Amino acid sequence: MSTKNFDVVVIGGGPGGYIAAIRAAQLGFNTACIDEWKNDKGGPAPGGTCTNVGCIPSKALLQSSEHFDHANHHFAEHGISTGKVTMDVAKMVARKDAVVKQNNDGILYLFKKNKVSFFHGRGSFAAAKDGVYEVKVAGAAEELIVAKHVIIATGSNARQLPGAAFDEENILSNDGALRIGAVPKKLGVIGSGVIGLEMGSVWRRLGAEVTVLEGLPTFLGAVDEGVAKEAFKQFTKQGLKIELGVKIGEVKTSKKGVTVAYANAKGEAQELAVDKLIVSIGRVPNTIGLGAEVVGLKLDDRGAIEVDGDCKTNLPNVWAVGDVVRGPMLAHKAEEEGVAVAERIAGQHGHVNFNTIPWVIYTSPEIAWVGRTEQQLKADGVAYKAGQFPFLANGRARALGDTTGFVKFLADAKTDEILGVHIIGPMASELIAEAVVAMEFKASAEDIARICHAHPSLSESTKEAALAVDKRTLNF
Numbered sequence: 034m035s036t037k038n039f040d041v042v043v044i045g046g047g048p049g050g051y052i053a054a055i056r057a058a059q060l061g062f063n064t065a066c067i068d069e070w071k072n073d074k075g076g077p078a079p080g081g082t083c084t085n086v087g088c089i090p091s092k093a094l095l096q097s098s099e100h101f102d103h104a105n106h107h108f109a110e111h112g113i114s115t116g117k118v119t120m121d122v123a124k125m126v127a128r129k130d131a132v133v134k135q136n137n138d139g140i141l142y143l144f145k146k147n148k149v150s151f152f153h154g155r156g157s158f159a160a161a162k163d164g165v166y167e168v169k170v171a172g173a174a175e176e177l178i179v180a181k182h183v184i185i186a187t188g189s190n191a192r193q194l195p196g197a198a199f200d201e202e203n204i205l206s207n208d209g210a211l212r213i214g215a216v217p218k219k220l221g222v223i224g225s226g227v228i229g230l231e232m233g234s235v236w237r238r239l240g241a242e243v244t245v246l247e248g249l250p251t252f253l254g255a256v257d258e259g260v261a262k263e264a265f266k267q268f269t270k271q272g273l274k275i276e277l278g279v280k281i282g283e284v285k286t287s288k289k290g291v292t293v294a295y296a297n298a299k300g301e302a303q304e305l306a307v308d309k310l311i312v313s314i315g316r317v318p319n320t321i322g323l324g325a326e327v328v329g330l331k332l333d334d335r336g337a338i339e340v341d342g343d344c345k346t347n348l349p350n351v352w353a354v355g356d357v358v359r360g361p362m363l364a365h366k367a368e369e370e371g372v373a374v375a376e377r378i379a380g381q382h383g384h385v386n387f388n389t390i391p392w393v394i395y396t397s398p399e400i401a402w403v404g405r406t407e408q409q410l411k412a413d414g415v416a417y418k419a420g421q422f423p424f425l426a427n428g429r430a431r432a433l434g435d436t437t438g439f440v441k442f443l444a445d446a447k448t449d450e451i452l453g454v455h456i457i458g459p460m461a462s463e464l465i466a467e468a469v470v471a472m473e474f475k476a477s478a479e480d481i482a483r484i485c486h487a488h489p490s491l492s493e494s495t496k497e498a499a500l501a502v503d504k505r506t507l508n509f
């Protein structure tokens with residue numbers, strides 16, 4: 034086993050880890066990044082869950098299925114007629130795989146460009162002695178890496194339903210849900226969170242009959258109530274069957290598919306028979322095989338690595354970022370923490386503002402928000418003003434042929450500071466960036482209302498919603 038010395042070693046090459054490694058190298062540290070993800074040929078596939086079985090492939094399939102949906106249901110409104118539109122699922126999945134590979138290769142290129150040494154294999158703590166850490170890499174070759182600073186970014190894994198382990202054939206995690214080879218006639222989804230709704234949308238658009246079973250009595254509880262209500266209406270109209278407040282019982286698989294016994298919200302016994310079942314009931318921080326116990330790295334009772342506000346663990350010079358620590362399981366949160374930690378190691382003031390992390394659900398309509406919801410402001414006893422503007426009254430939305438939803442502003446009643454912005458509608462994922470910038474700079478609703486927005490653009494609805502906070506409208 035060869036031994037190599039570095040200033041910083043990053044364990045995990047997802048968005049938290051690979052970004053931390055690149056930033057550390059840019060700051061002048063001799064940096065290594067270890068990642069164990071394998072592509073189907075056994076080669077390295079850095080980028081973690083996000084690149085391989087998360088953000089990127091899901092958005093690729095959402096895009097393909099949206100094109101299919103448009104061709105089937107919306108082209109005619111534009112005077113475009115086609116013959117029978119068909120979908121080649123194998124080709125769609127192959128395109129998704131090609132997009133993933135471009136991202137894997139892009140990360141390997143960035144490692145080279147920034148002089149990050151990449152090690153393909155599993156990293157685990159071997160020892161802590163003389164002010165340095167020894168990290169063993171088990172991969173094609175065995176290596177021992179010695180470094181003063183360690184950044185852990187080992188991510189998360191899909192949570193299994195007790196008694197219904199993932200077989201990725203009938204009972205699918207996000208991994209299997211992104212690799213279904215043919216459109217199932219009936220698809221069940223347990224959990225109506227972001228992943229369940231995005232995956233359910235892909236296969237519904239392609240023709241599956243989709244039923245979503247959710248244990249909680251409210252739909253999208255973390256989302257602003259007004260937005261969640263509109264989302265429920267739109268998804269139901271599209272044909273997604275959503276049952277709330279259910280209690281899942283026994284899940285059985287057979288040659289024919291999967292049956293789920295459950296009690297509905299009234300407590301009545303029900304059974305759902307489907308060809309495939311996606312289980313998306315949350316994710317579990319991943320510290321498997323890390324050797325946390327070897328060096329005495331402290332985990333919390335959820336199994337996440339315990340960190341303070343700066344991502345410091347209980348061990349000197351050991352940091353942890355991303356899904357494996359507290360906070361929202363989002364790729365951009367992991368990236369921000371990765372950059373901040375590299376900068377803190379360099380003695381700089383790394384900065385992550387948890388109040389301005391945007392959230393997006395890439396369904397149709399898209400849902401995006403930043404800051405507090407109306408129900409949170411009420412619970413916190415904050416005096417606020419609200420302004421809302423529908424896309425129905427937006428010229429660009431009409432020209433696009435997508436007038437669903439609205440933009441909603443919540444501002445402090447006294448100071449007019451923006452406290453939350455909630456969007457449901459076309460391009461919400463892109464529109465939310467303006468609200469994030471505004472909140473980061475502590476802007477008031479009036480600031481947004483006074484800024485010139487291009488005409489015709491969807492962003493005029495953002496301006497109108499800001500104006501509506503003061504009960505004004507200009508109807509751009």
Ligand SMILES: Cc1cc2nc3c(=O)[nH]c(=O)nc-3n(C[C@H](O)[C@H](O)[C@H](O)COP(=O)(O)OP(=O)(O)OC[C@H]3O[C@@H](n4cnc5c(N)ncnc54)[C@H](O)[C@@H]3O)c2cc1C
Nearest residue numbers: 045047048049069081082083087156188355356362363364
């Ligand atoms: C279907 C789906 C869709 C999603 N869509 C979005 C989205 O649109 N936007 C968004 O912000 N977030 C999305 N997410 C969440 C996002 O993927 C995660 O928040 C993000 O990947 C977390 O990054 P990370 O770096 O902490 O961990 P990960 O991306 O999980 O990366 C961890 C890496 O560490 C490696 N690793 C683990 N242990 C070891 C070890 N001991 N040695 C070596 N390597 C190890 C793993 O193999 C992996 O490559 C989605 C997730 C899923 C499942």
